Structure formats: C-alpha cells, structure tokens
Amino acid sequence: xxxxxxxxxxxxxxxxxxxxxxxILALWHKDMPAALTxxxxxxITIMISSSKDGNFATKVAExxxxxxxxGSSSRGYETLRTLVRALRKGxxxxxxxxxxxxxxxxxxxxxxWLSKQSKRPIAYLNFEYSxxxxxxxxxxxxxxxxxxxxxxxxxHEYAS
Numbered sequence: 001x002x003x004x005x006x007x008x009x010x011x012x013x014x015x016x017x018x019x020x021x022x023x024i025l026a027l028w029h030k031d032m033p034a035a036l037t038x039x040x041x042x043x044i045t046i047m048i049s050s051s052k053d054g055n056f057a058t059k060v061a062e063x064x065x066x067x068x069x070x071g072s073s074s075r076g077y078e079t080l081r082t083l084v085r086a087l088r089k090g091x092x093x094x095x096x097x098x099x100x101x102x103x104x105x106x107x108x109x110x111x112x113w114l115s116k117q118s119k120r121p122i123a124y125l126n127f128e129y130s131x132x133x134x135x136x137x138x139x140x141x142x143x144x145x146x147x148x149x150x151x152x153x154x155x156h157e158y159a160s
Contacts, residue, residue: 003063009036015041015150016038019103020039021123024095024123025093028097029097029104031132032096036066037064037150040064043065044094045068047094048100053100058070065079073107084117087109095114097124103138116159122156132145
C-alpha cells in the first residue's frame with residue numbers, strides 16, 4: 001500500500017519560493033504529505049511518531065529517502081537529542097510543530113528546544129495547493145490531488 005502512496009506523491013509538482021530552507025523544517029501535521037514530497041531525497045532526518053499510524057508514515061518517508069527517527073517532542077527526549085546532533089553537523093531535520101496528536105496548529109515545545117540547543121534556525125513552512133481535499137481528521141490533513149502544484153514558502157527564525 002505504501003508504494004501506491006509513494007507513486008501518487010511523485011506526481012505532485014512543487015515550487016519553493018526564494019531559496020531552499022535549512023535547519024529545522026517545521027510544518028503543521030496537516031501538510032505532511034506535501035512536505036514529504038517537496039523535500040524528498042535531500043538527506044533530511046525527520047521525526048515520526050512511535051504510534052501505529054507512524055509505521056505507515058515511516059515506510060512512505062523511507063521510500064522517499066528520509067532518515068526517520070521515531071519518537072515525539074513530548075516523549076522522545078532521546079530522539080530529540082539525536083536530531084540536535086544532526087543539526088550541529090550541519091544537516092537539516094524536519095518535524096511537525098503540532099506533534100502526532102495535536103491539538104491542531106498549536107506548536108509543541110520540541111522544535112523551539114531543538115533550535116535553542118543546536119543554534120540553528122527554524123524554517124516555518126507554508127504550503128499553497130492548486131488542488132487538494134481536506135480530510136475530516138484531527139489535523140484536517142490536506143491531500144494534494146494528483147498532478148497538482150504546490151507553492152512552498154517559509155520564514156527562518158531562531159528560537160529565543
């Protein structure tokens with residue numbers, strides 16, 4: 001099943017406004033499908049929940065070239081420390097600001113903590129879709145339709 005999702009994600013067309021973001025790629029959980037496609041095969045380490053739902057997301061992410069660390073910002077201290085080490089080596093990492101369970105679009109402290117510990121910026125990602133559907137899930141996940149275009153913009157900021 002994950003190979004069907006991987007194939008569908010490869011049909012999407014994206015454009016990154018300005019330049020490539022670096023540091024901590026921070027997104028809302030609802031934009032995870034678009035984010036996975038946009039930054040595929042760019043040597044990025046991402047955090048995915050250790051939950052049963054995270055198993056499927058992990059398979060998809062690994063097939064798109066991501067290094068996956070399992071955990072969460074609320075119960076994944078060791079995972080966060082692994083991400084800090086990657087950031088200090090100059091690598092980029094990615095995570096959902098609102099974690100695996102929400103509440104939706106309310107940032108958990110993990111991303112800010114990563115920025116402070118690593119002294120690397122947070123790239124807050126924003127996605128605009130030419131065509132998508134919104135699911136009735138806790139996060140109102142947006143599913144881009146096949147062959148749709150996605151405009152990605154972002155703002156870099158250091159945690160204070």
